Amino acid sequence: VGRIGLVGLDGDDTLWHSERYFAEVQHRLTELLAPWADRTRLDERLVATERANLDVFGYGVKGFVLSMIETAIELSDGAVPASAIHRIIGWGKEMLAHPVELLDDVAEVVPELARRYRLVLVTKGDLFHQEAKIASSGLAEHFEGIEIVSEKAPEDYRRIARRYGVEPDRMVMVGNSLRSDVLPVAELGGRGVYVPYAVTWTLEHAELPEALADAVERIERLGQLPGVLARLD
Amino acid sequence: VGRIGLVGLDGDDTLWHSERYFAEVQHRLTELLAPWADRTRLDERLVATERANLDVFGYGVKGFVLSMIETAIELSDGAVPASAIHRIIGWGKEMLAHPVELLDDVAEVVPELARRYRLVLVTKGDLFHQEAKIASSGLAEHFEGIEIVSEKAPEDYRRIARRYGVEPDRMVMVGNSLRSDVLPVAELGGRGVYVPYAVTWTLEHAELPEALADAVERIERLGQLPGVLARLD
Numbered sequence: 001v002g003r004i005g006l007v008g009l010d011g012d013d014t015l016w017h018s019e020r021y022f023a024e025v026q027h028r029l030t031e032l033l034a035p036w037a038d039r040t041r042l043d044e045r046l047v048a049t050e051r052a053n054l055d056v057f058g059y060g061v062k063g064f065v066l067s068m069i070e071t072a073i074e075l076s077d078g079a080v081p082a083s084a085i086h087r088i089i090g091w092g093k094e095m096l097a098h099p100v101e102l103l104d105d106v107a108e109v110v111p112e113l114a115r116r117y118r119l120v121l122v123t124k125g126d127l128f129h130q131e132a133k134i135a136s137s138g139l140a141e142h143f144e145g146i147e148i149v150s151e152k153a154p155e156d157y158r159r160i161a162r163r164y165g166v167e168p169d170r171m172v173m174v175g176n177s178l179r180s181d182v183l184p185v186a187e188l189g190g191r192g193v194y195v196p197y198a199v200t201w202t203l204e205h206a207e208l209p210e211a212l213a214d215a216v217e218r219i220e221r222l223g224q225l226p227g228v229l230a231r232l233d
Numbered sequence: 234v235g236r237i238g239l240v241g242l243d244g245d246d247t248l249w250h251s252e253r254y255f256a257e258v259q260h261r262l263t264e265l266l267a268p269w270a271d272r273t274r275l276d277e278r279l280v281a282t283e284r285a286n287l288d289v290f291g292y293g294v295k296g297f298v299l300s301m302i303e304t305a306i307e308l309s310d311g312a313v314p315a316s317a318i319h320r321i322i323g324w325g326k327e328m329l330a331h332p333v334e335l336l337d338d339v340a341e342v343v344p345e346l347a348r349r350y351r352l353v354l355v356t357k358g359d360l361f362h363q364e365a366k367i368a369s370s371g372l373a374e375h376f377e378g379i380e381i382v383s384e385k386a387p388e389d390y391r392r393i394a395r396r397y398g399v400e401p402d403r404m405v406m407v408g409n410s411l412r413s414d415v416l417p418v419a420e421l422g423g424r425g426v427y428v429p430y431a432v433t434w435t436l437e438h439a440e441l442p443e444a445l446a447d448a449v450e451r452i453e454r455l456g457q458l459p460g461v462l463a464r465l466d
Contacts, residue, residue: 058361066322073319076315078316079315085315086303086306089299093286128291
């Protein structure tokens with residue numbers, strides 16, 4: 001038996017693309033609102049609205065759509081036509097129905113890991129959309145469990161570790177967000193493996209505190225994960 | 234040891250009010266859209282939109298708000314002003330931030346049941362909003378577990394029963410929806426206790442099939458539940 005008792009994998013932007021659809025839609029919003037605001041002003045206003053709405057909406061596409069609509073109305077001082085708002089809702093539906101696109105290496109690495117470790121998928125956001133993505137990813141069978149959570153704080157990981165009967169310091173969590181995936185598990189005495197994605201949402205930005213640096217590995221793509229885990233184990 | 238291995242309780246409109254806030258907001262929408270449609274036409278159009286959107290939005294307030302906005306735009310043929318759409322979003326935030334109001338008997342009955350049975354809260358809808366409501370209900374400590382699901386089909390209850398190590402035919406599920414709470418567990422050989430709420434959402438309507446009638450009890454308020462369970466046990 002190795003040191004690793006449980007390997008957690010994040011979903012969005014760790015196993016499959018997500019943030020780039022948000023970025024693409026935000027780009028379309030920039031064009032739609034060009035008569036009233038330039039890109040910088042829109043980006044600032046949208047992120048401020050998302051931040052203000054996080055406490056009531058939580059994470060996910062539906063909250064993003066509502067924040068886009070609010071931003072459009074505010075920036076245009078109410079002049080944005082209903083047809084434009086209808087288009088924004090249509091983008092949201094497109095995002096929600098978008099086929100899952102796995103990241104590089106994922107289709108090979110996840111089954112390989114499943115043969116060596118107990119795997120759990122730990123993903124944050126909208127329950128309904130996350131379940132749809134997991135089903136369409138074809139990866140569900142490789143995971144002992146799937147945990148869809150509304151927040152990824154240390155206590156959430158502690159609860160998950162307990163559910164699988166593993167001490168948190170024997171858990172390794174792999175993901176593209178330092179703030180949500182890597183640091184909380186490192187804080188519990190476990191290890192984090194950081195796999196940056198090309199785009200990070202402003203509200204997910206975090207710095208790696210020096211005290212936790214030894215508990216965190218950084219890899220550039222998921223294909224490097226089996227080697228890192230073998231070393232940690 | 235009695236016959237009952239696990240008692241599941243629904244949340245919305247079984248333990249706390251929910252549907253009446255939807256009805257109240259829908260009434261406001263009727264007034265807002267009065268220039269373009271009468272109540273009957275609005276109700277028909279809104280429920281058709283909700284039904285069409287269920288596959289992409291799932292259940293919950295955010296999807297309801299998006300469906301209201303779509304309906305407003307369609308019924309007004311794009312003439313609804315942005316300020317009206319802003320108001321609709323505001324109603325959604327109000328619903329999401331609304332304090333939890335427990336139904337009659339709940340504050341007394343839930344702790345009483347918790348002393349006799351293993352209790353699990355099984356609630357459907359938006360993860361983020363459901364968690365907020367559970368926290369603010371003050372009831373969480375009485376439940377052995379909380380299961381927030383995106384659908385309440387027999388396989389969902391089978392999975393829950395397995396998680397708690399109970400055969401489905403030893404599960405009793407209590408709720409205000411025949412379709413989501415009562416019938417699926419009865420189909421698995423367990424028992425359903427039906428507690429109707431004053432208002433039922435159109436998409437939750439169902440009939441009780443004669444073949445399952447013996448597996449279903451009907452009570453008028455939660456205060457009658459301990460007696461029914463004692464008899465079934």
